[in-house]
Amino acid sequence: MIRRGSVAWILGSILAFTLLLGVAGPAPAGTVLKIAADGDISDVDLHMTTHYLNRVVLLNVYDMLFALGEDMGPRPSLVDKYAVSQDGLVYTLTLRRGVKFHSGKTLDAKDVVYSITKMQNKGPRSGQFKKLIKSIEAADPLTVKITLNEVNAGFIATLANPIAPAVIYPDGEAERQGGTITKPVGTGPFEFVEWKKDSVIRLKKFAGYTVDDRPTSGFTGKRLALVDQVDFIPIRDSSVRAAALERGDVDVALSLTQQDVDRYKGKPGITVAAKPGITLWDLRFGFKKGIFMNNQKLRQAVAYAIDKEEIVKAVTFGLSKPAPAGIPVGTPYFGAVHGNDPYGKPNPEKAKQLLKEAGYKGEEIILDAHLQPSVYPEIAVVLQAQFQAVGMNVRVRTLESAALQTTWDGGEFAFFLSGLSPRPDAEIYYCQFWESTSTSTGYNNPEYDRLCRAARATIKDEERKKVFADLENLLRTDVPWIPLAYEPQVQGWRSNVQGWQLWAAGYARTWNVTVGR
Amino acid sequence: MPPLLRQVVARLIALLPLLLGLSIASFALVHVIPGDPALVMLGGEGTPRQVAELRTQLGLDRPLHVRYLEWLSRVVRGDLGESLYNRTRVVDELIWRFPTTLSLVCLALLISVLIGVPAGLVSAVYRNSWVDHVARVLTLVSLSMPSFWLGLMLIILFSLKLNLLPIVGYTSVVTDLWSGLRFLILPSCALGTYLTALLARLVRSSVLEILGQDYIRTARAKGLRERVVLFRHALRNALIPAVTVLGINLGILLGGSAVIETLFVLPGVGQLVITALYNRDLPVIQGLILYISVLYVLINLAVDILYTYLDPRLRLG
Numbered sequence: 001m002i003r004r005g006s007v008a009w010i011l012g013s014i015l016a017f018t019l020l021l022g023v024a025g026p027a028p029a030g031t032v033l034k035i036a037a038d039g040d041i042s043d044v045d046l047h048m049t050t051h052y053l054n055r056v057v058l059l060n061v062y063d064m065l066f067a068l069g070e071d072m073g074p075r076p077s078l079v080d081k082y083a084v085s086q087d088g089l090v091y092t093l094t095l096r097r098g099v100k101f102h103s104g105k106t107l108d109a110k111d112v113v114y115s116i117t118k119m120q121n122k123g124p125r126s127g128q129f130k131k132l133i134k135s136i137e138a139a140d141p142l143t144v145k146i147t148l149n150e151v152n153a154g155f156i157a158t159l160a161n162p163i164a165p166a167v168i169y170p171d172g173e174a175e176r177q178g179g180t181i182t183k184p185v186g187t188g189p190f191e192f193v194e195w196k197k198d199s200v201i202r203l204k205k206f207a208g209y210t211v212d213d214r215p216t217s218g219f220t221g222k223r224l225a226l227v228d229q230v231d232f233i234p235i236r237d238s239s240v241r242a243a244a245l246e247r248g249d250v251d252v253a254l255s256l257t258q259q260d261v262d263r264y265k266g267k268p269g270i271t272v273a274a275k276p277g278i279t280l281w282d283l284r285f286g287f288k289k290g291i292f293m294n295n296q297k298l299r300q301a302v303a304y305a306i307d308k309e310e311i312v313k314a315v316t317f318g319l320s321k322p323a324p325a326g327i328p329v330g331t332p333y334f335g336a337v338h339g340n341d342p343y344g345k346p347n348p349e350k351a352k353q354l355l356k357e358a359g360y361k362g363e364e365i366i367l368d369a370h371l372q373p374s375v376y377p378e379i380a381v382v383l384q385a386q387f388q389a390v391g392m393n394v395r396v397r398t399l400e401s402a403a404l405q406t407t408w409d410g411g412e413f414a415f416f417l418s419g420l421s422p423r424p425d426a427e428i429y430y431c432q433f434w435e436s437t438s439t440s441t442g443y444n445n446p447e448y449d450r451l452c453r454a455a456r457a458t459i460k461d462e463e464r465k466k467v468f469a470d471l472e473n474l475l476r477t478d479v480p481w482i483p484l485a486y487e488p489q490v491q492g493w494r495s496n497v498q499g500w501q502l503w504a505a506g507y508a509r510t511w512n513v514t515v516g517r
Numbered sequence: 518m519p520p521l522l523r524q525v526v527a528r529l530i531a532l533l534p535l536l537l538g539l540s541i542a543s544f545a546l547v548h549v550i551p552g553d554p555a556l557v558m559l560g561g562e563g564t565p566r567q568v569a570e571l572r573t574q575l576g577l578d579r580p581l582h583v584r585y586l587e588w589l590s591r592v593v594r595g596d597l598g599e600s601l602y603n604r605t606r607v608v609d610e611l612i613w614r615f616p617t618t619l620s621l622v623c624l625a626l627l628i629s630v631l632i633g634v635p636a637g638l639v640s641a642v643y644r645n646s647w648v649d650h651v652a653r654v655l656t657l658v659s660l661s662m663p664s665f666w667l668g669l670m671l672i673i674l675f676s677l678k679l680n681l682l683p684i685v686g687y688t689s690v691v692t693d694l695w696s697g698l699r700f701l702i703l704p705s706c707a708l709g710t711y712l713t714a715l716l717a718r719l720v721r722s723s724v725l726e727i728l729g730q731d732y733i734r735t736a737r738a739k740g741l742r743e744r745v746v747l748f749r750h751a752l753r754n755a756l757i758p759a760v761t762v763l764g765i766n767l768g769i770l771l772g773g774s775a776v777i778e779t780l781f782v783l784p785g786v787g788q789l790v791i792t793a794l795y796n797r798d799l800p801v802i803q804g805l806i807l808y809i810s811v812l813y814v815l816i817n818l819a820v821d822i823l824y825t826y827l828d829p830r831l832r833l834g
Contacts, residue, residue, distance in 0.1 A: 036685070042602040042796065049602075050559050124559050127570050180604050197610075198784035198792075199687055233685050236779050243672050244684045402552030402797045409556055409568055438564040 031227040033497070033515050035508055036241040038255040040198050040234035045181040047123045050164045052421065057201050057232045059219060060510050062167035062186035065093060065112065066160035067219035072278060072505060073332045074160030074424045075220040078107065078168055078187065088151040088459050093144045100208040101170050102191035109138030114171040124164045132158065152456045153464060157425030189225040189511045201232040216512065223511035230510045242492070245270060251497045251515055254508055256490040258317045264492065272492035274319040278328045278422040278504045279487040281379060283415055285480055288442035290414030291365055299479035301354035305390045306383065307346040308485055315378045316488050323483035325472050326430050333426040337469040342476055351390040364393045368407055369417040371398040379484070380417050411442045419487060422505040426468045427455040434480050443480045521822065528818050536810060543806040544585050552797045554601050575601055588803060597807065598800035607804035610789060618785035620690045622770040624701050625709035626763065633713040634759070637720025638752060644725065652717060659714035668707035668780045675703055685782045704781040708774055712766055716759055723755035757827055764820030772809040
């Protein structure tokens with residue numbers, strides 16, 4: 001017979017082993033800031049990638065000529081001052097003196113010429129930079145002269161755009177590393193130490209960092225590395241990120257959920273904060289196929305059927321706000337026109353009347369949405385109910401991102417739920433996806449195109465404001481897309497972290513932050 | 518050549534056309550499913566022109582058969598290619614991730630064998646007693662629990678409430694065995710629970726069936742001690758289906774337990790599978806398919822050899 005004691009002995013041994021391992025933990029580190037990110041980075045050459053997480057981590061390491069300020073407008077970063085020629089074609093940039101790379105080299109104009117030329121030659125923005133820039137030269141060690149092919153009022157914003165950002169590498173760095181940048185060398189307050197995939201991205205304080213004494217704003221100004229080391233730990237599951245924060249395995253957790261705000265309310269030692277972000281969720285119509293392509297009234301009916309407040313309440317638990325316009329509230333060109341949203345309150349009667357006038361007969365319409373993050377299916381279901389209430393027959397189809405992007409790229413959709421991440425200029429919000437020369441949707445409105453061209457060609461701020469007001473009015477009349485609501489930013493940190501700033505743009509700014517034991 | 522060796526060689530030779538067919542099928546399949554690496558790389562932020570340029574830069578605009586032949590010629594030389602994203606070699610990725618997955622799976626298997634086999638045996642011997650009832654309820658519950666849910670519960674209990682084990686900060690068992698094991702206990706329990714229950718049920722039903730056989734009656738009639746009857750005659754024969762199930766599961770698990778590795782932040786093959794699929798990182802996906810196929814065939818070969826040890830009648834004459 002089997003001795004019952006043997007099973008108990010085995011189980012007992014496992015428990016004892018567990019306890020033994022449990023107490024043998026590593027000694028606590030000194031000034032290390034541990035941040036739980038919602039995934040791993042995919043590349044360290046930011047010229048080559050548009051992935052959000054790559055920027056979250058590596059914009060602590062690299063600097064740009066211009067970068068986003070707190071209000072999402074572009075501000076000088078590595079540039080000290082700049083001048084634009086009378087004809088608006090030549091930009092003369094003067095670099096900050098004495099800025100050091102992590103390799104010890106001093107920043108000069110050749111590094112800028114190298115980096116911008118590298119972007120023109122390869123990467124997702126190569127076409128944009130080729131089309132925009134006629135020539136770039138180092139006039140002297142601290143002066144860069146950039147000549148444009150045509151006037152573009154958004155040029156500085158283009159240089160500050162964080163999506164595949166124009167970060168500055170030392171001259172010849174990629175070639176020195178065998179053709180591909182595998183070890184980041186930047187000028188930021190933190191330098192890169194190592195990337196253990198799916199485990200940690202480790203940065204350390206850069207001793208030779210040259211402080212910019214201008215006021216801190218967004219990615220620019222006075223940024224001091226106040227901790228010795230920063231560890232970004234990829235934790236994909238939000239409940240595990242929250243658990244790691246609660247246990248103290250990490251000091252900061254990014255991208256927590258709206259539910260976590262309630263869960264940790266009043267809990268000592270942990271702050272989970274939320275604020276409406278700048279990323280906006282939007283509904284895009286297809287103009288290559290589908291029921292909306294030649295039917296302005298039908299698109300207007302959709303706009304009147306939507307209750308943006310309900311989306312905010314149902315999906316973000318009231319932590320966010322409805323988006324009244326195609327550019328975010330508080331950004332430089334947001335004016336009175338933008339704040340006065342005719343679709344701010346739902347108007348089901350008007351929607352029903354427009355559906356009738358548009359000749360809609362209850363045909364099934366497919367609403368495409370991302371499967372992840374889960375907020376997209378949630379919004380899609382709320383929208384579906386709102387459309388059903390006015391008599392529209394809508395079916396939601398969710399696909400994982402890679403598959404859905406193929407649908408988007410081919411313009412193979414009736415309408416499409418997506419999001420626009422923060423951009424440094426209103427022109428990019430309005431025009432990148434809807435100007436006929438660059439759209440996937442098939443939208444082709446000569447007036448919309450003309451306004452986009454004017455937005456680039458107009459340099460005077462007042463005139464640009466008018467152009468963006470006109471664009472907003474046209475957006476509301478012709479309805480190629482509908483801004484819905486802002487995505488809230490939810491981050492949590494422990495009480496030993498001082499100075500952590502939650503930014504509407506998201507990101508993780510590790511400068512000016514201290515960690516106590 | 519000894520029969521066993523002949524069998525191994527024959528199986529290894531048969532592996533080659535299998536892998537070739539599999540590589541063609543998988544290459545075609547990966548390109549048929551919707552999703553384009555260039556689009557993913559641009560993260561939904563690219564215009565059609567940017568997408569087209571990136572496709573050219575990545576060489577994705579060339580015909581499928583040209584790309585397949587290029588890939589095949591590299592694989593024959595032992596090079597599985599590079600990730601489209603960070604240009605790391607697929608072989609290197611697999612080599613450094615394998616120890617984590619292997620140690621996780623081995624620990625999960627150890628737990629399942631140490632608990633599942635005795636539990637199944639005890640359940641069979643004390644059939645319809647309270648021990649059997651408790652064991653059957655437990656196995657049913659364990660089989661029904663999704664591993665990610667169990668994993669979360671283990672994190673809440675052992676990491677948050679009891680503060681015994683850490684959640685993040687994994688160190689490889691290769692560099693620090695002691696530290697690495699601390700991070701592997703909870704995931705291997707979450708992973709091993711299902712297998713434990715499966716084994717317990719399998720062993721129970723096999724032992725029950727065997728205990729009713731004539732040769733067991735004969736063994737008892739000969740006056741053999743019950744322990745000898747159970748362990749030498751009943752359990753050994755009952756283990757054959759268990760070994761089959763373990764082998765199949767070992768193959769599946771070594772291919773990467775994506776859910777558990779993601780939940781417990783373990784840098785194993787499973788996380789690579791997830792990332793590669795989401796990113797449509799074609800060279801990595803191809804490399805992974807090849808790796809998983811080879812592993813699966815080799816494990817099944819090992820299982821066949823183990824059969825011959827457990828049941829001498831299966832040895833080739």
